[in-house]
Amino acid sequence: MNNEQPYINISAAEQKIWSILSTVVDPEVPVLTILDLGIVRELKFESDINPPLGGWGVYITPTYTGCPAMDMIAMNIRLALAEQGYKHVKVTSVLSPAWTTDWMTETGKEKLKQYGIAPPNPKQQVCNDQLFAPNEAVQCPHCNSYHTHRISEFGSTACKALYQCDECKEPFDYFKCH
């Protein structure tokens, strides 16, 4: 799944599809492609999609159950492939295994930071259900300080929490660990 790795033993046709998918971006966070997010789980050429010739099955997994961007992402995948002449494409949403921010690529995290959104901390360090837990140490994407505090666990979209930097005083979104 990691788009930074060279694909080995992969057909040229499939590689072409992956490169088209790498142009599809998240409508809410347009600096991230769907490959950066790690939501494309599988790509398969299937005979029952357009029998008897076959077509491409793209398997994606939602970031959050209710994320309204998912419908749009599925549509954009079909559009991007159609523009390149792939008409017989079926996008299927798979729930298991459940998406985690650990699947976001390092390039993706870097792009998020450049965009002004603090990237998710590694999951193992911070996700817990303890009440009144101390805030995660989240680095300010603007001045790089760790002196930040959480304003709200819920932010402008399902995937973000709201933070403020105590050094530069700027509020910022944190792509919360999930």
Added chain:
Amino acid sequence: MESISKKSDSKVPPLEGFREAYTLHLADTTLILSQRNSEWCGHGPILEQDIAITNISLDLLGQSRNFYQYAAALKNDGSTEDSLAYLRTEREFKNLLLVELENGDWGQTILRQYLFSQYQLLLFQQLQQGSDEQLAAIATKAIKEITYHVRWSSEWVIRLGDGTDESHNRMLHTIDELWRYTGELFEAADYETAMGIDLAAINQIWTEKVTAVFDEAKLPVPQNVFVQKGGKHGIHTEQLGYILTELQYLQRTYPGAKW
């Protein structure tokens, strides 16, 4: 509904009817609570909490869509997630009574969310281990979100219960309002029994968890309260009719309307 009528005319009904009924119960419960919470949009006490409750509403809506899609696939009669949400009648809805109650004040919305989320977390942990792979996948996904809901709502129950005299008294009043609807959570309907859901086990842990949070909130846990039930079998309070009137208005008035 199918499963209720089957109960009377067949001693050993096929599991599939129960699977569908149970999936609809999960779908309806999450949809109706989502609808209730969304009423706070633009009305929350402060902006951050307004955003929090509507985010929770969105998570619940996503969960209900997954359940409705699965129910539609099980029915396999041309039903869709939309037809199941928008074109079924009040008696066909199998949601818990707790989630259809009016929001009341902020404390009541918070306490309802906490009592429900704590139950939902334990229930979904059981579904995650269950034999139905699709329900297990939906539950696994949802648990990540519910963990946030439990933490957020229990922190607020503690803040309000152990807050000012005003907030404490309001929480006492809210407990009186809501507690009689919590018994239904643990009274198994035929479809829950058929699906192998162990509500007694959930009840035990739920009671421990809620008692711990109430203790910290300096709130009493009511004992031996009358249990109001019926939602799981389609017998609802007056409130559900009002919710469905608003929720289903567009599709009832302009059948098949699309964005």
